[in-house]
Amino acid sequence: MLVKNILRHTITRVTGPDRKFQLVPFLRDNDIYNLAELYHENSKLTFGLEREMQRGVSLFSRPDSQDVYSKILPSFPTLNSIKLPTDFAVKEQIDKTILNRSSIRKFKKIKLSKNKLSKLLYWSCGVIRALKFKNKTANEIDDVYLRSYASGGALFPCDTYVIAINLENVSRGLYFYNTKSHSLDFIKRLEIEDIYKLITKGMLNLINVGDASALIVITSNFSRTKLKYSLRSYRFALLECGHIAQNFYLMASALKLGCVELGGFYDYEVDELLSLDGVDNSVLDVLVVGEPASQKSEPVKLSHINFNLKYGKSHGEV
Numbered sequence: 001m002l003v004k005n006i007l008r009h010t011i012t013r014v015t016g017p018d019r020k021f022q023l024v025p026f027l028r029d030n031d032i033y034n035l036a037e038l039y040h041e042n043s044k045l046t047f048g049l050e051r052e053m054q055r056g057v058s059l060f061s062r063p064d065s066q067d068v069y070s071k072i073l074p075s076f077p078t079l080n081s082i083k084l085p086t087d088f089a090v091k092e093q094i095d096k097t098i099l100n101r102s103s104i105r106k107f108k109k110i111k112l113s114k115n116k117l118s119k120l121l122y123w124s125c126g127v128i129r130a131l132k133f134k135n136k137t138a139n140e141i142d143d144v145y146l147r148s149y150a151s152g153g154a155l156f157p158c159d160t161y162v163i164a165i166n167l168e169n170v171s172r173g174l175y176f177y178n179t180k181s182h183s184l185d186f187i188k189r190l191e192i193e194d195i196y197k198l199i200t201k202g203m204l205n206l207i208n209v210g211d212a213s214a215l216i217v218i219t220s221n222f223s224r225t226k227l228k229y230s231l232r233s234y235r236f237a238l239l240e241c242g243h244i245a246q247n248f249y250l251m252a253s254a255l256k257l258g259c260v261e262l263g264g265f266y267d268y269e270v271d272e273l274l275s276l277d278g279v280d281n282s283v284l285d286v287l288v289v290g291e292p293a294s295q296k297s298e299p300v301k302l303s304h305i306n307f308n309l310k311y312g313k314s315h316g317e318v
């Protein structure tokens with residue numbers, strides 16, 4: 001708790017465009033104190049951690065903790081919620097979809113239709129079925145909404161935000177993708193400069209973000225799973241985010257859209273824009289989607305793959 005308070009306090013004090021250093025520079029690139037190694041080591045499943053996790057799992061089977069399922073979606077005081085169309089039909093074979101997936105960095109400045117946006121969001125991270133469970137506290141039957149990707153304990157720590165750039169009938173701004181109502185909850189208007197500030201210069205030179213349709217921002221609310229999965233919950237959040245990102249790539253491929261994942265975004269700036277505290281709730285991933293500048297040369301055919309080749313040909317930069 002103390003460490004977390006120090007972290008939160010430091011974050012609020014040092015955030016801003018002039019920040020040049022890591023929050024904890026003395027722990028960077030140092031073999032002994034390498035945080036990633038330390039974390040990985042500490043989150044390996046040992047008998048000790050298993051015991052701790054069992055405590056968490058049993059907490060979740062207590063009647064009063066079942067409420068967590070109903071609190072899974074954050075809510076925004078918004079008057080403007082844009083309902084998305086519900087024609088979800090996509091006719092594309094999974095093998096072709098995977099074969100034609102590639103990172104696209106050049107976009108055509110045309111507005112993406114609401115229909116395509118709806119399909120992209122729905123199949124990448126939407127609610128695809130609901131399960132009934134008995135809420136013993138309220139003595140009621142509640143629904144657990146399951147989505148198009150797997151989630152440890154069905155706790156769904158990840159959320160998806162849409163930064164609209166060139167979308168049909170959706171003005172430029174920040175929206176929360178409300179999975180339960182399949183709608184975009186308006187949060188705030190943005191100028192294109194606000195969006196450029198989130199991305200490194202190198203990436204802005206490589207990707208014409210201003211011509212893209214939208215940025216997809218995947219965040220995680222770590223507190224949703226920490227109680228149950230202890231140290232492994234952070235791994236689960238990252239894994240879940242990867243599932244969602246791959247869904248976006250595949251759906252973009254199936255809908256003949258361009259998509260590129262963006263490692264080069266500024267975490268603090270994105271968190272600030274989304275009003276996330278950066279500690280319990282933080283951005284994990286950003287993707288750029290849009291109408292591709294050129295149709296990917298030609299659809300890749302299975303017969304074009306020479307399995308004896310050591311190195312394949314890529315559509316774009318690496």
Ligand SMILES: Cc1cc2nc3c(=O)[nH]c(=O)nc-3n(C[C@H](O)[C@H](O)[C@H](O)COP(=O)(O)O)c2cc1C
Pocket residue numbers: 101102103104105203206260261262263264314315316317318
């Ligand atoms: C976690 C992650 C971060 C990435 N970050 C970037 C990025 O910042 N800029 C970029 O142009 N591509 C980025 N990419 C895309 C990779 O460069 C791309 O997937 C790789 O070159 C393979 O090409 P392909 O996706 O077309 O198969 C990223 C991919 C992943 C998985």
